[in-house]
Amino acid sequence: MTQLICGNCHKVYDSSKHGRCPKCKRTTTQFYEFSNSDDFLQAQIPKIEQFRKDTGLQGLVKGLNCVIINTEPENQRLAVKEILKNTGFSYGHSFQDTNNIITVLNANNSADILVKSRKIDKNPFRSYNIRPKTQNFPNTRLESFVFEVLNLSKYVEIQKDQDVKFLTDIIDRDNYSFIQTMPSKFIGTSYGFIQWHKNKGDYHPDEFKSTSSDIKKPDFEYLKNIKELDHTATRVKAQDRDSAIIEFMKLTNYKFDFAIYVNHLNSITNVARLSAKDFAMVFTSGITNYKNPEESGPTERFTYNYGPRVHHMAFNTDKIEDSFEGLKANGMDFLIQLVGSENEGLKQTFSVQSPNTLIVNEYIHRYGDFDGFFTRSNVTDLTRSTDKQ
Template sequence: MNSLQFDRHGDKENSPFFEEYLQRLLEERDRLGLTEMVHDIDALMITVDPDHSISYIAELCLMTPYHYLVTLESESHWTHILRIDLNSPDLIVREVKDPNFRGIFRALNEIYPVGSQKPNSRYMGEIIRVTNLHEVEKIQQAREFRFFNQNDVRKLELPGNLAISKPSPYTHNIVAYLERNPGDLRVYALGMSTIRNDVQAAYEGAKQLQVDLRIDDLILPVDHLATRVYSQNREVAILEYLSWSSYYFWGAYNIWDQNSSTNVTKSVHQVPESKSPAKVFTANNTPYFVNHLEKLPSPTETFVRNYGPRLHHMALAVKDGERDGLENIEFVVNAITQQGKGFLLDVIGSKEQGLKQIFSNASEHSSLIIEYVQRYGSFDGFFTKENVAALTEAAGAEEGVKNTHF
């Protein structure tokens, strides 16, 4: 494997530190065999507050292609597994049973003014498929990466067949490794397995609504995951994730209008994003405390100050084409809007630019935004600079971010 063979995109200049350690870390990763052993994103993990998982699953099953598979019950959590198929990551939705339950993931929310309002609600991180769990964990520990021990994993009520990292100091996300060969089933060793009638009913209702709205065949799997971090942590957050994963640095763009940059990483294994979504990192170009001097916009840094560093949105692809005289993305958005789900702006972009995009309102259950993106023809990027500026501005104007001070 050669993780440095790929063309670079974008106009964002990185520091000499970043360029030096990008090369050194990826060369080391290849040499140690990690790139060969670490593969696709197998699952995305989300935690919600008590009594929110059923409504959130109904929301997800309307707005995404996911299906309810099973619930794993442990002492303090309900863990619901949603799946499309084995060619796309699972969604793991954990619900804390007791509102007074306290743990490390709640602590990551509580020091942030908006994040603390939903203390157990956050994106946790990714589970990545590996071919030799023991060897990967051993190598990563030798590189000074830290994991929860098995007793910690048991207390956290996370699957016992995972190797799970401590939360990142830069993104507050975790990375977990699951040993699985291609074609083998995904199994999560946790609690008692059951199909809950109330969850099944919410799922079936959402899927029937998708059919009735004629959008069930238009929404495709997850395309990319976008994390927001503090300005000073942009480069180290990217380098850290590349060290945990088998991704490479695709490139970065300055979004001058919003005083931020958008940075993209992708799998070196050249699988489609539907199988292993791209990971995007967004950060301010300047820290918050110079904004009053420079008079610059700061939606990204303001988000992080209010919610903490965390996943901001999960983007899903929409099938290229038209339905009833509308582009598919507009047909989907119109249908979902009729069900009371709001969006932050109108669909932006054009066929001439290569894609159209839109952000939903943040979910009341997870605080995550859903992005829809429809690409035309052979367009293989993730955005245009004009689109990103408009999306970032719209997200920054959302209640609780731009106009609220704590």
């Protein structure tokens, strides 16, 4: 079965099912066998930049404020303890409202991590969580990336004009106003937007119940080396790679920076950045779509087994060799040893997948004035290691 890509609207579809593009109905001969490249994406960038200027979106959205991870109720406390044990994040506060139990974790100069579980059955993300290897985790995923905005009402007006769908209307609190999109059909994750009025970092709703916690952060010395959230990597289906990145750029002020192709593993690592110093958003996809376990490569196998979702959270790490040994000594297992070197500009490693969040931890250290973000050799080694999942 051949998969084609429409030269007009970039829709990917099976040639055996349609005689013409099912989206734009084009019937000309401008169809191409599907394989990802940067051509279409690069052509869209100036259009998106003009869209931002024309609508007033430019400069309206700032950097990442927090990520929201939802777990099964019995795993929420375990997930908090795990993050405290394996990162430099500290306990902030816990509370519950009508629908959720939430713990806030903080680190200096970093987006926060909110770990929560639902008290109700309703879950708009559940359909994205039912895959061959996630059957027992119907509520578990990093659900939302939350970005700070300067004027939420204006932002929502702009995006509603573009037919963006939100889960609710704007939620106004004393400390902040908040809204989030429906889960993206490309990544299964929502984008949230928050405007702070006062007490930035205080996520308590107006009516809540404080939850005391006896969870203590371990005092391992190496945890001081593990710092801010550097980036996350979301794995998406090959056919959705361009659409996922374009969607993200239209919702934020991030720009597509570069892509690293690892052809023999059928994988592309795509990086979007706000600036060199800000949290980076990484999307990883196949070059071609999933065919079967033998031919598809680790990235497409992951999306087949787990669905599109955040694969790992990466933490900037000083003294990475000492930190790596300390983590191992205290029970953390890894998919791969440290890869890279000072001469190459960086070192990285992947932990095994968390049984509580289904997320891998990456630990990364860049040396000196290295500004390449990644290297091809490291990306290749790290991608290959995820075959063990």
